[in-house]
Amino acid sequence: MDLADRIELRRFVGREHLLWLWFETELFEGNLRTSKHGSFAMWVEGRMVLSMGRERTTIRGSLPGAHREAKEAVRRGKLPEAVGFRLDRGELPASFVLKGDSLALSGLSLPEPPKEETPAIEVLADAPRPKRRGKAKDDADAADADYDAFYERMRRTRDVEEVLEALYADFLALRLAAPWRASVWPAIERWIDGQDVDASGYRAIRSRATKR
Amino acid sequence: MPALRGSLTYARFFVSGELPEDFRQRLMRAIRLRAIQPLTPEDEDLERTGFCRIGDPYAIELGYDDVFWNEYVNLGVRTDRWVYPGSAVRARMREGEQVYKQKTGRDKMGRREKAELKELVMRRMRKQMSPAVSAIDFSWALNEGVVRFFSHGDKAAARMLDLFHRAFGSMSLSLVPEAPYTLADRLGLSKAERSAWDELEPSLAEPDVDDREEGEEA
Numbered sequence: 001m002d003l004a005d006r007i008e009l010r011r012f013v014g015r016e017h018l019l020w021l022w023f024e025t026e027l028f029e030g031n032l033r034t035s036k037h038g039s040f041a042m043w044v045e046g047r048m049v050l051s052m053g054r055e056r057t058t059i060r061g062s063l064p065g066a067h068r069e070a071k072e073a074v075r076r077g078k079l080p081e082a083v084g085f086r087l088d089r090g091e092l093p094a095s096f097v098l099k100g101d102s103l104a105l106s107g108l109s110l111p112e113p114p115k116e117e118t119p120a121i122e123v124l125a126d127a128p129r130p131k132r133r134g135k136a137k138d139d140a141d142a143a144d145a146d147y148d149a150f151y152e153r154m155r156r157t158r159d160v161e162e163v164l165e166a167l168y169a170d171f172l173a174l175r176l177a178a179p180w181r182a183s184v185w186p187a188i189e190r191w192i193d194g195q196d197v198d199a200s201g202y203r204a205i206r207s208r209a210t211k212r
Numbered sequence: 213m214p215a216l217r218g219s220l221t222y223a224r225f226f227v228s229g230e231l232p233e234d235f236r237q238r239l240m241r242a243i244r245l246r247a248i249q250p251l252t253p254e255d256e257d258l259e260r261t262g263f264c265r266i267g268d269p270y271a272i273e274l275g276y277d278d279v280f281w282n283e284y285v286n287l288g289v290r291t292d293r294w295v296y297p298g299s300a301v302r303a304r305m306r307e308g309e310q311v312y313k314q315k316t317g318r319d320k321m322g323r324r325e326k327a328e329l330k331e332l333v334m335r336r337m338r339k340q341m342s343p344a345v346s347a348i349d350f351s352w353a354l355n356e357g358v359v360r361f362f363s364h365g366d367k368a369a370a371r372m373l374d375l376f377h378r379a380f381g382s383m384s385l386s387l388v389p390e391a392p393y394t395l396a397d398r399l400g401l402s403k404a405e406r407s408a409w410d411e412l413e414p415s416l417a418e419p420d421v422d423d424r425e426e427g428e429e430a
Contacts, residue, residue: 001410006393012414014392019416079416103390104364108220146267147281150216154284154353157220157360169399176401176408185415 015100017171018080022048022065023188025085027199034166035210037089042163046084047097052077074192082106087160094160103168110156170210179205214362215286215349216267223369225359225387226398227352232383235354236280239380243279243287246379247272251292253338261371263379264288269347283355288347289372295344296337304333348372359387 001009022044024032030043044065050057050073057073064070064084084097084107096108174184183205187197214220232238248262250272265271265278266286279285308329309321321329349362350372361372369389376387388394393409401409 003393006409007391010393010409010412011391013396013412016415017392074416077416099364101391102223102364103392103395104223106221106364108222110220146216150281150284150286153216153220154351158356161224165395165399168395172396172399172401172405175412176405180415188415 011101012079013175014103015079015081016175017103017168018083018098018100019074019188020171020174020184021085021098021167022080022083023191026065027191027197027202032167034163034170036166037163040087040089040163042085042087042089044083045086045095047082048080048084049082050074050078051081052079056081071192071194087163089159089163091159092156094156096160098164103164105160105164108157108160110153110160170206173210174206177209179209215351215360220362221364222360222362223364224390225361225373226390226394227357227359227385228388229383229385231354231385235383236276238383239285240276240279242379242383243285244274246375247274248290248292251294251343253335259291259293261289261291261375263350263375264290264347266349266351269345283353285352285354287350287352289350289361289368289375290345290347291368291371292343292345294334294338294341296334296341300337301330301333304337305330308333 021042025043030041031039032042033039043063045062046060046064048059048064048070050059050070055076055078057069057078059067059070061067080100082097082099084095086093086095092111094108094110097106098104099106174180184202187202191197214222243263246262248264249260251257251260262272263274264287265274266288269288269290271278272290274287279287305326309326312321312325312329313319348368351360351362352358353360359376361369363369373387376385380386396405396409
C-alpha cells in the first residue's frame with residue numbers, strides 16, 4: 001500500500017478515534033488517563049457532527065453526546081466527523097473541536113489566567129506621575145506583549161496537543177491489536193445500544209494493550 | 213491574528229527533511245526571496261501568494277526579528293487576488309456588446325469575441341480597483357518540526373504548500389499534512405502495527421438499507 005492510500009483510504013480511523021474518545025469519556029464519567037499525563041477530566045461539550053456520505057446529524061448543547069439522537073445516528077451507520085471537547089487538566093481548562101478526518105483542531109479556546117487583583121488604594125499610592133511616552137516605546141511594548149502572548153498560547157496549545165496525541169497513541173495500541181475485535185469493539189457496540197459495559201474489565205484490557 | 217489572539221483554528225503539517233546547519237540565514241534568504249510582490253493591474257498574474265509579517269499583511273520588508281521568534285518562524289501567507297463584482301462586470305459587458313454591435317452592424321457576438329471582450333473589461337476594471345488582500349498566520353516550530361497553519365481551507369492550504377515548496381524545496385524540506393496515518397507514523401508504529409494498518413477495515417458495519425430508511429430523520 002502506498003503512502004497516499006495509507007492516508008486517504010484510512011481516514012475513517014480518525015472518526016473511529018472520535019467515537020472511542022466519546023465512549024471513554026462516558027464510560028469513565030469524564031475521568032481519563034494516559035500513562036504520560038496521569039488522570040485528567042475530559043468530556044464531550046458544545047457540538048457533535050456525525051455523518052455518513054451526505055447524511056449528517058448535528059447536535060448542539062452542553063452535553064451533545066448525551067442526546068438520544070447521537071447514538072441513534074451511530075446505529076444508523078454515522079460516525080463522528082467533528083466533536084467538541086472540554087479538557088480540564090490542572091492549570092487551566094481548554095475547549096476545542098477535534099475533526100476526525102484530519103485530526104485538526106478548531107476553536108481551541110484557552111482562557112487567560114486571572115490577573116491578580118491589587119487593592120485600588122495601593123495602585124493609586126504606587127502610581128508614578130504619568131509621563132509622555134514616545135511612539136517607539138509604545139510599539140516596542142506592543143511587540144513584547146505579542147511575543148509573550150504568542151509563547152504562552154503555543155505552550156498551552158502544545159500541552160493540549162500532547163494529551164490528544166497520547167490518547168491517540170492509546171487508541172492505536174487498541175485499534176491495531178487483537179483486543180479491538182475481541183473485546184473493545186463489542187464493548188463500544190453495547191454502549192451504543194445503551195447496554196451496560198463493564199468499565200473495570202475494559203480498563204484492564206486498555207491497560208494491558210497500552211503498556212508498550 | 214489567530215496565532216496571537218482569540219480562539220485557535222489551525223491545521224498541522226509535519227516538516228519532512230533535515231534543517232541545514234546554517235538554516236537561519238538560509239531560511240531568511242528564502243523567505244525574503246518569497247515575500248509577496250503586491251499584485252498590480254499591469255501584472256499578467258490574477259493571483260499571487262507570498263510571505264508577509266505575521267499579523268500585518270502590508271508589512272513585506274521582512275527583518276530577522278519579524279520572522280524568528282526564538283524557536284519559531286512566524287509569518288503571514290498573503291494572497292492578492294482580483295475579485296470582480298459580478299454586477300459591474302455584467303453591466304460593462306452589456307455596454308461593450310452594444311458598442312460592438314453598433315460598430316460591426318452584427319446582431320450577435322461570437323463566443324470568442326465575448327471572451328475577448330470579457331478579458332478587456334476585466335483588464336480595464338483592474339486599473340480602477342485594488343486586489344483583495346488576505347493573509348493567514350503561519351507558525352513553524354523549528355524544534356518540533358511542525359507548521360501550524362491557521363486555516364482549515366483546502367485552497368488556502370494548497371497555496372501555502374506551493375509557497376513552502378517554492379521557498380524551501382531547494383533545502384529538501386517539504387510538508388506532510390496531518391491525518392490519522394501521518395500522525396500514527398509520527399508517533400511510531402511497529403512493523404506489526406504498520407501491517408495491521410494496511411489491513412484495517414471500518415469497525416462499524418454499514419447498516420441494512422431497510423434499517424436506514426426506517427429510521428431516517430425528517
